[in-house]
Amino acid sequence: MNKEFVRACYREFDAARLFADAPMRFHTTFRIGGPADLLFYPKTTEEVQRIIRMAREYGEKVTLLGNGSNLLVRDGGIRGLVIQFSYKMAAVVREGTDLIIGAGALLRDAAARAQEYGLSGLEFACGIPGSIGGAIFMNAGAYDDEMKSVVVSVTTVSPRGEVRTYSAEELDFGYRHSIFQENGCAICEVDLTLAPGNAAEIKEKIASFTERRESKQPLEMPSAGSTFKRPEGHYAGTLIEQTGLKGFTVGGAQVSDKHAGFVVNAGDATAKDVLELIRQVQDRVFEKHHVKLFPEVRILGEA
Numbered sequence: 001m002n003k004e005f006v007r008a009c010y011r012e013f014d015a016a017r018l019f020a021d022a023p024m025r026f027h028t029t030f031r032i033g034g035p036a037d038l039l040f041y042p043k044t045t046e047e048v049q050r051i052i053r054m055a056r057e058y059g060e061k062v063t064l065l066g067n068g069s070n071l072l073v074r075d076g077g078i079r080g081l082v083i084q085f086s087y088k089m090a091a092v093v094r095e096g097t098d099l100i101i102g103a104g105a106l107l108r109d110a111a112a113r114a115q116e117y118g119l120s121g122l123e124f125a126c127g128i129p130g131s132i133g134g135a136i137f138m139n140a141g142a143y144d145d146e147m148k149s150v151v152v153s154v155t156t157v158s159p160r161g162e163v164r165t166y167s168a169e170e171l172d173f174g175y176r177h178s179i180f181q182e183n184g185c186a187i188c189e190v191d192l193t194l195a196p197g198n199a200a201e202i203k204e205k206i207a208s209f210t211e212r213r214e215s216k217q218p219l220e221m222p223s224a225g226s227t228f229k230r231p232e233g234h235y236a237g238t239l240i241e242q243t244g245l246k247g248f249t250v251g252g253a254q255v256s257d258k259h260a261g262f263v264v265n266a267g268d269a270t271a272k273d274v275l276e277l278i279r280q281v282q283d284r285v286f287e288k289h290h291v292k293l294f295p296e297v298r299i300l301g302e303a
Contacts, residue, residue, distance in 0.1 A: 001037040001080065005058035009038065009081075012050065017041040017088065024073040024301070027065070027084060029129060031222040032271050033073025034301060036063075036082040043088045045155060045163060045188040052186065053161035055081045062159070063300060064186050066134025067106060070225050074271045076302030083186060085133050094119075098152065099192045103133030107140070110192075115206060120197030121150050126206045127213040129225060133187040137180050138296075139173045143209060148173040150192045156185035176229060176296055218256040222265040227278065228293045236293055237261030240281055243288045250277040272303070 009018055018040055024033030042048045055062050061080030065071065068084070085104035092113045093100040099119070101110055111126040124145035128135065135147050136154055148171075155165045164185070172179040180187060213219070228236035240246070240260035247257040252269030255277065256262040263274055263281075282293050 002058045002060060005054065005060050005081075006038060008054055008058070009040065009051065012054070013040065013047065017043075022082070024068075024077060024082075028068035028071050028073055028224070029222060030068075030072055030224045030269075030274070031265050032075075032269055032274065034075045034077030034271075036078040037080055039082045039084060041084055041086050041088045045157065048083065048157045048186050048188055049161050049163060051081070051083065052157055052159065056159070056161060062186075064133075064184075066103065066131035066137070067129065069128075069130040070134060070138060070140075070297055072224055072271055072274055072297050072299050074275075074299065074301035074303050078301045085131055085187075089188070090131075097194050097196060099194065101132045101190050101192065103131060103136075103187045103189060105132045106130070107132060107135055111206060114194055115199060115202045118197055118199040118202070119194035120202050121194040122192065123202060123205045123209060126209050132190050136171075136187050136190055137178055138176050139178050140176075142213075146173075150194060152191040152193045154187055154191070155189040156180070156187055158186075159184045216259055218258040218262050218264050221256070223256070223262050224297045226261050226296050227263045228261060228281075229296045231291050231293060234289075234291055235261070239285050239289050239291055239293070243281075243285050245281055245284060248277070248281070250274075250280065253277045255281065271299075271301075275299070 020038055021035045022039035023035050025031050063078050063082045065084040089102040090105035091102045094117055107125040107128045107130055111122045114122045124143045128140050139147050151168050153165050153167050237260040245255050246260045248255045251273030252267045253273035254264050254266040256264045285293055
């Protein structure tokens with residue numbers, strides 16, 4: 001990494017929010033991953049704009065992260081600058097039936113705040129272990145609903161350092177897809193529109209979803225959430241279980257014996273372990289069911 005860029009970052013920003021050679025296992029829910037050259041936690045859209053422009057000036061690659069919950073970082077780590085949106089940029093502001101939310105806010109916190117305000121429409125997101133920014137990036141969903149149904153607009157910073165707000169119609173939402181997977185913009189703030197509801201009923205719905213999730217998913221073990229996209233006409237977890245792969249291990253990586261759709265870190269797993277396990281699961285499921293499984297988890301970094 002360009003040492004002049006690093007020095008410029010430390011001159012420009014609070015040193016307590018900059019981390020050199022940051023082990024990504026401490027910044028992802030999988031608890032796996034080599035070091036990032038430089039990790040930065042921004043507080044404002046303006047800071048995101050400034051550091052992206054600086055990285056562009058010095059020729060440094062920029063990688064954008066939310067809560068690190070749908071992510072596998074390879075063992076060699078990530079070169080260049082990693083911008084991670086966190087509680088430093090997680091304000092939730094109510095404007096009528098809209099919530100204006102910083103990209104670093106956790107989905108469960110946003111859902112809880114909506115419930116406090118008596119606003120309905122975000123209950124489905126109460127157990128998704130990601131940030132609002134990551135949820136927009138992936139069009140996250142659960143219980144037959146998805147972010148697409150509540151988004152009004154998204155404020156971003158482009159790879160050139162330009163601030164732009166996208167309307168919902170411009171976001172190209174699809175199954176686990178948004179325009180940001182192609183254009184590389186940093187999601188900074190999201191406007192969600194919800195509906196007036198009964199706070200007690202919303203709370204009860206959230207409790208029901210939470211109970212269902214906790215009873216079925218291996219939340220007690222490090223993972224990146226659902227490992228595979230849902231193949232058309234099937235459920236990935238069901239296919240994997242029917243192939244006899246519950247509990248199957250490669251090194252420290254394991255197909256959860258609680259929910260076969262999850263790969264978990266059963267103990268000091270490496271990214272190499274996880275990738276080999278994914279490959280073997282794909283091969284065996286295809287051999288038995290003639291269905292191709294594709295990872296839902298984002299894979300970043302160097303081997």
